[in-house]
Amino acid sequence: xxxxxxxxxxxxxxxxxNYNHIQRVVAVMSGKxxxxxxxxxxxxxxxxSQAGYRVGILDADITGPSIPxxxxxxxxxxxxxxxxxxxxxxxxxxxxxxxxxLASEDQPVIWRGPLIGRAITQLWGDVMxxxxxxxxxxxxxxxxxxxLTTMQSLPVNGIVMVTTPQGLASMVVRKAVHMAQxxxxxxxxxxxxxxxxxxxxxxxxxxIFGPSHVEEVTMTADAPLLAQLPIDPTVxxxxxxxDIEKVELAEIPGLLDAFARAxxxxxxxxx
Amino acid sequence: xxxxxxxxxxxxxxxxxNYNHIQRVVAVMSGKxxxxxxxxxxxxxxxxSQAGYRVGILDADITGPSIPxxxxxxxxxxxxxxxxxxxxxxxxxxxxxxxxxLASEDQPVIWRGPLIGRAITQLWGDVMxxxxxxxxxxxxxxxxxxxLTTMQSLPVNGIVMVTTPQGLASMVVRKAVHMAQxxxxxxxxxxxxxxxxxxxxxxxxxxIFGPSHVEEVTMTADAPLLAQLPIDPTVxxxxxxxDIEKVELAEIPGLLDAFARAxxxxxxxxx
Numbered sequence: 001x002x003x004x005x006x007x008x009x010x011x012x013x014x015x016x017x018n019y020n021h022i023q024r025v026v027a028v029m030s031g032k033x034x035x036x037x038x039x040x041x042x043x044x045x046x047x048x049s050q051a052g053y054r055v056g057i058l059d060a061d062i063t064g065p066s067i068p069x070x071x072x073x074x075x076x077x078x079x080x081x082x083x084x085x086x087x088x089x090x091x092x093x094x095x096x097x098x099x100x101x102l103a104s105e106d107q108p109v110i111w112r113g114p115l116i117g118r119a120i121t122q123l124w125g126d127v128m129x130x131x132x133x134x135x136x137x138x139x140x141x142x143x144x145x146x147x148l149t150t151m152q153s154l155p156v157n158g159i160v161m162v163t164t165p166q167g168l169a170s171m172v173v174r175k176a177v178h179m180a181q182x183x184x185x186x187x188x189x190x191x192x193x194x195x196x197x198x199x200x201x202x203x204x205x206x207x208i209f210g211p212s213h214v215e216e217v218t219m220t221a222d223a224p225l226l227a228q229l230p231i232d233p234t235v236x237x238x239x240x241x242x243d244i245e246k247v248e249l250a251e252i253p254g255l256l257d258a259f260a261r262a263x264x265x266x267x268x269x270x271x
Numbered sequence: 272x273x274x275x276x277x278x279x280x281x282x283x284x285x286x287x288x289n290y291n292h293i294q295r296v297v298a299v300m301s302g303k304x305x306x307x308x309x310x311x312x313x314x315x316x317x318x319x320s321q322a323g324y325r326v327g328i329l330d331a332d333i334t335g336p337s338i339p340x341x342x343x344x345x346x347x348x349x350x351x352x353x354x355x356x357x358x359x360x361x362x363x364x365x366x367x368x369x370x371x372x373l374a375s376e377d378q379p380v381i382w383r384g385p386l387i388g389r390a391i392t393q394l395w396g397d398v399m400x401x402x403x404x405x406x407x408x409x410x411x412x413x414x415x416x417x418x419l420t421t422m423q424s425l426p427v428n429g430i431v432m433v434t435t436p437q438g439l440a441s442m443v444v445r446k447a448v449h450m451a452q453x454x455x456x457x458x459x460x461x462x463x464x465x466x467x468x469x470x471x472x473x474x475x476x477x478x479i480f481g482p483s484h485v486e487e488v489t490m491t492a493d494a495p496l497l498a499q500l501p502i503d504p505t506v507x508x509x510x511x512x513x514d515i516e517k518v519e520l521a522e523i524p525g526l527l528d529a530f531a532r533a534x535x536x537x538x539x540x541x542x
Contacts (some may be wrong), residue, residue: 031335031379033304033412034435063413064302064443106445106491108302108414110453113384116415141304141412142334143379144387164305167511172335174377182381197479199470208468208479210507220377236481240438 014125016083022056022132023265025155026188030162031176032169033141036193036229037162038066041138042244043229044160045093047256053133053265056086058123059097060150061140062116063109068099072242075100083128091245096127113145120149133265143179151183158188158263160226163217165195170213177221188262189226190218191255197231205230226262227255285396287354293327293403294536296426297459301433302447303440304412307464307500308433309337312409313515314500315431316364318527324404324536327357329394330368331421332411333387334380339370343513346371354399362516367398388420395425404536414450422454429459429534431497434488436466441484448492459533460497461489462526468502476501497533498526 028041041057049055059067071089077100086096098119099105140146159180163173180187192214196205218225229251238247299312312328320326330338342360348371357367369390370376411417430451434444451458463485467476489496500522509518
């Protein structure tokens with residue numbers, strides 16, 4: 001198995017940037033792993049796209065990308081003359097992920113930090129994103145290279161912070177909040193994922209990860225709670241099947257409204 | 272807020288190594304975040320300690336450490352002349368984490384990869400681990416600096432791979448499996464966490480993250496399934512309260528047996 005993935009064979013760095021017009025760049029972050037950053041990114045992108053916005057997703061999780069599977073997208077993509085053409089999701093979201101550049105989806109990317117950072121700037125500057133209202137950047141866990149490079153090298157307008165009910169997650173997410181604050185990128189809101197599970201037999205809500213600690217996060221972040229999302233086995237099944245765009249949750253319209261209000265764009269949509 | 276954490280102020284690198292006698296080093300890995308690496312590390316360490324083994328935990332998750340909260344341990348620790356004394360858990364497990372070197376637990380460590388790697392070698396070489404049967408290394412998500420440094424610079428005897436039922440997790444975990452194989456560190460077994468939730472009202476098992484994909488992982492890893500652990504709100508509550516050592520699960524004895532058989536030590540325990 002070839003585990004030494006070569007860097008993207010694209011033209012001189014950033015050549016696509018001149019052709020891209022992106023109104024708003026929003027990073028989806030957590031610090032903690034496995035809280036559903038990619039899920040929230042996918043839900044938001046879908047809701048924005050369905051509302052008429054032009055949306056892209058930059059998957060900045062180089063070593064553990066989830067976005068391709070959520071949307072059922074596979075590479076490889078081939079670099080063109082000016083830059084790499086992102087893949088299109090079923091409803092027309094522009095998606096680019098490191099996984100699209102690998103020979104197989106379970107090939108590891110065994111890179112140290114500097115290469116991770118460089119890959120992210122290439123996914124930004126060497127990709128033909130085109131005209132977008134929103135580009136969502138799905139960050140990996142941690143407060144190291146990927147987060148640093150994204151916040152320092154990309155024009156990030158704001159951050160959506162994702163957490164889960166556990167106190168454990170809350171503590172690590174607060175580290176990410178403090179990082180964003182120290183780098184000076186505003187946190188536009190907090191999403192609590194896996195908040196509860198509704199038993200299909202009794203319709204009772206089970207708080208299976210314990211009572212919520214989201215208030216600790218919203219207070220530290222000085223940002224509003226955008227949504228509390230449940231655990232739903234039918235949602236998990238759609239995600240595993242690459243059909244996140246078919247997910248329906250009662251909380252999505254509220255999430256969309258709160259997001260679009262927090263990060264308004266200049267009117268471009270015709271509805 | 273001081274976000275530029277200084278490196279550990281310890282004596283010349285690795286001075287404690289001469290005083291440490293560690294029989295087996297086992298890394299707990301996943302590639303994917305939030306699957307319960309730290310939880311499995313804590314459960315295993317507790318079970319081994321209760322069985323009479325001398326156990327340590329090296330928390331290699333520098334930017335998102337969970338081990339301190341699971342055991343209810345807080346720093347700061349002060350470096351001594353020869354090295355840093357780890358903290359002792361309630362039942363006597365030696366624990367060392369980057370969080371013990373921070374002014375507050377929610378302070379972020381905003382370091383690029385090379386510093387992350389160096390911190391891990393310091394947590395190995397500058398800590399007075401003493402005489403241990405097992406040192407468990409809790410790895411962060413990803414296949415970048417922390418995993419690379421641990422596998423290349425520490426004498427790791429084997430890896431426990433942790434996954435959850437989702438196909439999404441399985442794909443990313445298989446990346447970690449391929450990384451371990453390419454670096455030549457044996458995978459001793461796989462633990463599936465969050466396998467199901469038992470409704471307290473109906474006692475029915477709900478596979479809330481969908482059907483298991485663990486077989487894809489065990490086959491790729493060519494390693495046995497060590498345990499399938501349920502989601503249990505009482506367990507989550509104990510973990511948030513720092514009482515992971517009080518967690519009781521029917522699956523733990525089987526996990527302990529399988530682990531001790533896979534990574535035997537020379538007899539040192541007197542029971």
